[in-house]
Amino acid sequence: MNTNFDIENFILDFSNSCQKKQKKVFSKNEVVTTYIKNRNQLCILLDGNADLVRYDLNGNRTIVEHFSKNALFGEVFYTITTNNELLVEAKSNCTVLFYSYDDIFHKCRNNCKFHQTLSENLPQLILNKVTDLNMRIELLTKRSTRDKLLGYFSLLSTRKLSTSFELPFSLTDLADYLSVDRSAMMRELKLLKEDGFIEKNGNRITLLYK
Amino acid sequence: MNTNFDIENFILDFSNSCQKKQKKVFSKNEVVTTYIKNRNQLCILLDGNADLVRYDLNGNRTIVEHFSKNALFGEVFYTITTNNELLVEAKSNCTVLFYSYDDIFHKCRNNCKFHQTLSENLPQLILNKVTDLNMRIELLTKRSTRDKLLGYFSLLSTRKLSTSFELPFSLTDLADYLSVDRSAMMRELKLLKEDGFIEKNGNRITLLYK
DNA sequence: TATTTTCCGTTGCAAAAGCAACACATTATG
DNA sequence: CATAATGTGTTGCTTTTGCAACGGAAAATA
Helix, strand or coil, X not given: CXXXXXXXXXXXXXXXXXXXXXXXXXXXXXXXXXXXXXXXEEEEEEECCEEXXXXXXXXXXXXXXXXCCCCEECHHXXXXXXXXXXXXXXXXXXXXXXXXXXXXXXCCCCCCHHHHHHHHHHHHHHHHHHHHHHHHHHHHCCCCHXXXXXXXXXXXXXXXXXXXXXXXXXXXHHHHHHCCCHHHHHHHHHHHHHCCCEEEECXXXXXXXX | CCCCCCXXXXXXXXXXXXXXXXXXXXXXXXXXXXXXXXXXXXXXXEEXXXXXXXXXCCCCEEEEEEECCCCEECHHHCCCCXXXXXXXXXXXXEEEEEEEHHHHHHCCCCCCHHHHHHHHHHHXXXXXXXXXXXXXXXXXXXXXXXXXXXXXXXXXXXXXXXXXXXXXXXXXXXXXXXXXXXXXXXXXXXXXXXXXXXXXXXXXXEECCC
């Protein structure tokens, strides 16, 4: 549907051509960045997996977003309030590019090809993010843990073009992502197995319905 | 924080200059648009209020987004699946501009000033939407009805710069927006009053804590 | 103005989800 | 390899939420 601009090649070709970015490598469990008001950072995950995690005042942990290769993140996408701490945590070894959104928006003085291409394609990149967020909202508005699980599984199944797939999360993290209690979720997973909706071997799920 | 481009003046100045748009007026409860795959419509709400509503297979109704003056909506922001019907319903009399996103993206042949300005400012407009969606996700990930209500109230209070404000929804619709049962929400509102967190007169809420 | 429709407020009861605790498996790490 | 840390799977109990139903208020409509 969307004019899917090839971020992959684009990044490979141009990631070294701009002076105003920083490239950093992180190892598992390191904090990639903390969201800070008014900084307007824009980051691109070149490689690896990372989670945007929120800790609220009660100490609850929520996985706000899960990022894989080529994901965009940073303060640009977020209104930071004082009630939460927002961190990006590396879930595996990661390579990340850091930009200032203001630089991108106003183009960098070198007028480098990267910035040119990026600013042309930025609307599309951000739109992709919007559709991701809308899918997330669709999941979160489901009224029961069962529906959240089935909704998420069907989404993964569509993405992988297969009724069988690995979860990109540990089950503990999946619960944080769906915003439900882990033990209640485990109970529901058991019921889904018993009721013949799914098969489950470790982190591999197979959908049986329809 | 964001270079806040003045959509209001922009729309006033240019809304009549482009050939490729349609302007329509709707009265309360009319369906403004239905989301259709591959159409890539982009709409701007010039005036009034409208809700993006989803009906799922179980007949559950969810208010996915609430739009007021100058809101952007349309299929561009959404991956449409077959499991849901997505409608925009006018909550009051509305005036709406309809564009094709493809026209905006590729600029219209007349090369009109509207399209020029719009495509320059589109990233910013979409970013505003992203931050809205992230706020919504923050609300929906709260674990209890109480926290959802308090979170939503504090958000409104921040926006209005006052501890006292009118809800933009009926209470029935608020429940659909927070994705909770209406009667359970009413019960929780009563408890919030009893516990001294809020005052409530009809749709006017006053925050008492802190 | 009379009447219909929608919304508000409430409640008892049933179902779902959260909490806490534990044993065991698996994976990191010294 | 031994040990620590993290993740999985399970359960009893408590709390929260959803469901269904109803009367009355408010708003829309004839």
